[in-house]
Amino acid sequence: MTDIEHPDHNRPLRSFVIRASRLTAAQQKALDTLWEGYVVPFQNELLDLNEIFPNQNPVTVEIGFGMGDSLLEMAIAQPNANFLGMEVHRPGVGKLLHGIEESGIKNLKIVSHDAVEVLEVGLAIESIDRLLIYFPDPWHKKRHNKRRLIQSQFVQLARSRLKIGAEIHLATDWEHYADHMMEVMSDAEGFENNMGLQGNWKTPDRPETKFERRGIKLGHGVWDLLFKRLT
Ligand SMILES: C[S@@+](CC[C@H](N)C(=O)[O-])C[C@H]1O[C@@H](n2cnc3c(N)ncnc32)[C@H](O)[C@@H]1O
Known part of the structure; x- marks a missing residue:
């Protein structure tokens, strides 16, 4: 029996399942030694973005890096x-902890928690400048589609955390999910498609991701969507 087939109905349906996966020695070491330096603790309360980043620079959030x-x-x-x-x-x-330490950058921090809860409780209204969601779990099977992150309710939550004029950038290598994303985003109150009605972003300004590379090897296409919060 898996958590997917037999969900506990007292728990919200999540967009991820944590699978037991092996950590390399370097990853374990990074978790043990670098966590406190770069992982922002989430304790079911509002995060103070000014304390996390003590400057006036814009804040980009990536969900599911x-x-x-x-x-x-x-x-x-x-x-x-x-x-x-x-x-x-x-x-x-x-x-990522290892990479942050090695590169010496100060502008990247991590929250290791369900992003939906972090958006709900941890981010203030109109506090972020950009939201990136690259290759979210596609949940291919029809009966699992409801686990997809991009749904109307989530999009309205995201809208409220984005500043007016801020953008949300989505990408997927799964055509059905791309169509679903376009439908949800086009119908979403308060957003405008930067690429015109039903348009995809053909030349996105993002690096290729690991999951994307895997999809391309399997012969998948790639669809990017860029929407702006209008109201
Ligand atoms: C298919 S992977 C893509 C990873 C990466 N963006 C890429 O393109 O290589 C989706 C990732 O989203 C994460 N994820 C899914 N739902 C999440 C949530 N609610 N909060 C935080 N992470 C989530 C999963 O753990 C997984 O690592």
Whole structure:
């Protein structure tokens, strides 16, 4: 019996399942020694972004950074922007901790908790400048579709945390999810498609991600969506 087939109905349906995955020695060491320096503790209360990033630079949030390579690359390339990465997968957190330490950057911090709860409780209204969700778990099977992160309710939660004029950038390598994303985002109150009606972003300004590379090897296409919070 798995958590997916037999969910505990007292718990909210989550967009992820934590699988027991082996940590490399380097990831374990990073978790043991670097956690306090770069992981922001989430204790079911509002995070103080000014304390996390003591400057006036814009804050980009990435949900589900996976192994973190692309997030690290963006943070290194944009020293005048702050990045807050959210991920529950321990090996990825370990790997990114190692990368942050090695590169010496100060503009990238991690929250290792369910991003939906962090958005709900931890982020203030109109507090972030950009939201990135690259290759969220596609939950292919129809009966699992409801676990997908991109749903109307979540999008309205995200909208409330974005500043007016701030952008949300989504990407997927799963065509059905791309169609679903476009439908949800096009119908969402308060957003405008930066690429025109039903348009995808053909030349996105992001590094290639690990999950994307895997999809391309399997012959998948890639769809990026860029929407702006209008109201
Ligand atoms: C398919 S992977 C993609 C990872 C990465 N963005 C990439 O493209 O390589 C999706 C990731 O999202 C994370 N995730 C899913 N739901 C999440 C949530 N609610 N909060 C935090 N992380 C989440 C999963 O743990 C997983 O690592």
